[in-house]
Amino acid sequence: MRQFTALALAAGLIGCADDVYYKPSATGADYQQDTYMCERDARAASASFGRGLSGQVEARQFYQRCMGARGYSLG
Numbered sequence: 001m002r003q004f005t006a007l008a009l010a011a012g013l014i015g016c017a018d019d020v021y022y023k024p025s026a027t028g029a030d031y032q033q034d035t036y037m038c039e040r041d042a043r044a045a046s047a048s049f050g051r052g053l054s055g056q057v058e059a060r061q062f063y064q065r066c067m068g069a070r071g072y073s074l075g
Contacts, residue, residue: 019064019074020074020075021035021067021072021073021074021075022072022073022074022075023070023071023072023073025071026071026072034067034070034072035067037066037070038063038066038067038070039063041062041066042059042062042063042066045059045062046059049062
């Protein structure tokens with residue numbers, strides 16, 4: 001039982017980790033604006049994602065595609 005609890009806790013913490021996006025030409029202000037706009041768009045579209053784990057996965061993928069469209073890559 002302890003192993004299961006530890007595994008569940010570790011999985012939860014890993015799922016909460018923020019992705020780090022990189023774009024060589026972006027300034028700090030550019031990054032702040034782009035992350036704000038992608039988060040805003042993801043929140044606006046969240047009603048179509050549904051609830052639960054699948055909805056969270058779709059929202060995360062939406063955000064990743066938005067940042068990719070703005071020239072960022074996960075780094």
